[in-house]
Amino acid sequence: MSNKMVLSEMQHTQSKGLECLGCGCYQFYTAWTRHYKNRTVRSKVCRHCGRKHQTVERVVK
Ligand SMILES: [Zn+2]
Numbered sequence: 083m084s085n086k087m088v089l090s091e092m093q094h095t096q097s098k099g100l101e102c103l104g105c106g107c108y109q110f111y112t113a114w115t116r117h118y119k120n121r122t123v124r125s126k127v128c129r130h131c132g133r134k135h136q137t138v139e140r141v142v143k
Contacts (some may be wrong), residue, residue, distance in 0.1 A: 100126065106135035 101108060110126035113134070122139040 098136065100135065102128040102131065102133055103135065104128055104131040107131075110135070 087095040100110060101112070105128060107128065107130045111129060113125040113127050115125075116123045120141045124137045126135045126137060126138070127133070128135070
């Protein structure tokens, strides 16, 4: 039953592919998002250890 809760939470945060470099978990919240012409930069903070990660989303086509 608790597994279901974790799954839906992961889908909610859209962070399935991102693994925390601090504690190895997959749960983040987004601190900020910046949109540039061809890319989007996001700062994500781990819910468990608080480590910050930056992700870049690029347009490839
Ligand atoms: Zn962490």
